Amino acid sequence: MPLDYLRDPAAIYRKSFETIQCEVTLDRFPSAMQPLVVRLIHACGMTDLADDIAFSAGAFEVGAAALAAGAAVLCDAEMVRHGIIRRLLPADNDLHCLLSDEALRPKAAEIGNTRSAAEIDLWEDRGLLEGAVVAIGNAPTALFRLLERLDAGAAKPAIILGFPVGFVGAAESKAALIGNSRGIPYIAVEGRRGGSAMASAAVNALAGGLGTNV
Amino acid sequence: MPLDYLRDPAAIYRKSFETIQCEVTLDRFPSAMQPLVVRLIHACGMTDLADDIAFSAGAFEVGAAALAAGAAVLCDAEMVRHGIIRRLLPADNDLHCLLSDEALRPKAAEIGNTRSAAEIDLWEDRGLLEGAVVAIGNAPTALFRLLERLDAGAAKPAIILGFPVGFVGAAESKAALIGNSRGIPYIAVEGRRGGSAMASAAVNALAGGLGTNV
Numbered sequence: 001m002p003l004d005y006l007r008d009p010a011a012i013y014r015k016s017f018e019t020i021q022c023e024v025t026l027d028r029f030p031s032a033m034q035p036l037v038v039r040l041i042h043a044c045g046m047t048d049l050a051d052d053i054a055f056s057a058g059a060f061e062v063g064a065a066a067l068a069a070g071a072a073v074l075c076d077a078e079m080v081r082h083g084i085i086r087r088l089l090p091a092d093n094d095l096h097c098l099l100s101d102e103a104l105r106p107k108a109a110e111i112g113n114t115r116s117a118a119e120i121d122l123w124e125d126r127g128l129l130e131g132a133v134v135a136i137g138n139a140p141t142a143l144f145r146l147l148e149r150l151d152a153g154a155a156k157p158a159i160i161l162g163f164p165v166g167f168v169g170a171a172e173s174k175a176a177l178i179g180n181s182r183g184i185p186y187i188a189v190e191g192r193r194g195g196s197a198m199a200s201a202a203v204n205a206l207a208g209g210l211g212t213n214v
Numbered sequence: 215m216p217l218d219y220l221r222d223p224a225a226i227y228r229k230s231f232e233t234i235q236c237e238v239t240l241d242r243f244p245s246a247m248q249p250l251v252v253r254l255i256h257a258c259g260m261t262d263l264a265d266d267i268a269f270s271a272g273a274f275e276v277g278a279a280a281l282a283a284g285a286a287v288l289c290d291a292e293m294v295r296h297g298i299i300r301r302l303l304p305a306d307n308d309l310h311c312l313l314s315d316e317a318l319r320p321k322a323a324e325i326g327n328t329r330s331a332a333e334i335d336l337w338e339d340r341g342l343l344e345g346a347v348v349a350i351g352n353a354p355t356a357l358f359r360l361l362e363r364l365d366a367g368a369a370k371p372a373i374i375l376g377f378p379v380g381f382v383g384a385a386e387s388k389a390a391l392i393g394n395s396r397g398i399p400y401i402a403v404e405g406r407r408g409g410s411a412m413a414s415a416a417v418n419a420l421a422g423g424l425g426t427n428v
Contacts, residue, residue, distance in 0.1 A: 002362055003358050003361060003362055003390065005354065005355065005358045005383050005386065005387070006355075006382055006383060007326060007327040007328060007331065007355060008328075009328045009329070012328070012355070012382050012383070015381070015382045016380055016381040016382050019381040019382070020381060042380060042381065043379070043409070044379065044407070044409065045379045045380050045381065045384060045405070045406030045407045045408060045409075046406070046407065077296075078296040079293045079296045079297050079410065079411065079414075081296075082291075082292040082293045082295075082296050083293050083410075112221060113221040114221060114222075114223045114226070115223070117221065140219065141219065141220075141221060141226070144217050144219045147217060148216055148217055165257070165258065165259045165411075166230055166256060166259050167229070167230040167233040167234060167256065167259065168220055168226045168229045168230045168233070169219050169220060169226070170259060172219065173219065176217065191259070192259030192260070193258070193259045193260065194259060195257070195258065195259075195409070195411050196293065196297075196410070196411060197293065197379075197409050197410060197411065200293075
C-alpha cells in the first residue's frame, strides 16, 4: 500500500511556505525581505530562527540588485554552492568556491589560518571581492578573515550573507559583523546556528524570492 | 589590528568537540555512537539536537562496518555528497547523487513523484541499494519513497541515515522510518530539523569517528 504523502514539488514548496507564514510573525522585517526570512526558516525547519536574524536596512534590495546586475556569488563551502538553485539566478551569475583551488593550501600556510579563511585572500588577489555577493555558510574563520581584509582596505563586496555555524567563533564572528559591518550591507543569523543550507537559501531568496522554479 | 580568534583547524575541531562534550549529556547513547552524536551537534550548532536523535540498536556499528567493507554512499542531494569528507572514508567508497542524471526527470514523471523520490527508483534499477549507506539530508519524499520501495521488495541498504528537513513530510517520513524501519538499521533525527549537513556529518562519523583529518 502506498504511503500517504504529498508528491508534487510545487505543492510541497507552496505548503511549506504557507505553513511558515502561518506560524511565524514576520512584521519586524521589511516586506521585501520577508521571502528571505521564509526561505531561511524553510531551509532549517525552525520557526524560531526568525528571532535571530539580523540585517542592515535595505540589505535585501542591495543584494537582489547586485544579483540582477550580474554579481558573482562567492561561497566559502562547496555545500553552499550546491545549495544555490541556478535556475533562480537572474543573470546566470558566476558561483565561486575555491576550497579545491591548488593555491589554497599554500595561501593558508602563508597567512597562518584555515583554508576557508585563505579563500578570502584568493578572492581578493583575483579581484573577485568587489561588488560580489559573499555567502559564508560554514567557517567562522572565513567571516573573521573577511572583516580583517576589509579593515586592511580590501575591495568591498555588495553584501555579506553571514551564516557560519558552530561552537568556535560562529557567534563571535557574526557579532563582529553585526557590530561593525564596515559599511557593507549584511544579513546574518546571530548565535551558533547557521550553515550552508541557510547561506544558499539566502542567495536563492535574493535571486528569486519565493519562486519555486526548481 | 588583527581580530582575536582561533585559526588552527585542528585546534578549532578539538575545541568544538570539547565544548559539545562539556555541554551535552551523552549517557543515553552507546559509547560507540557518541562521536556521531557529537558530529551531528557540531554540524548544526544546537546542543538540544541530542534529545531528538533516534537510532536502532547497533546501528552505528553496522554503518561503520559497511563503510569499512566498501559500501557505496547514496545521497539524495548534492549538498550531502559535498559535505562528506572523502579523506575520512575507509575504503575510498563511491558516493552517488543522481539528481543531475538524465534519467531522473522521466522517472519522476513516470512515478508521479519528486525528482528526489525518483532517485530511489534509479538506485534500485541500477542495483545500488543493496548494502549501501543511504544518506537522506533533504527530501522527505525520498525517505517516503525508500520505505515504499522496501515494502515492494527492493534490496535492503545496510543502514538508513534519515535527516530530511522541513515543514511538509519531514517529521512524518522520519516517524514512519522509526516506527517501522523494515528491519534496516537507522539513525535519524525526529521532527522538522535535519538537513544535508547532518546527513553528511553522520556519514563522516561512521567513516572516521571524531577524526579531524581534514
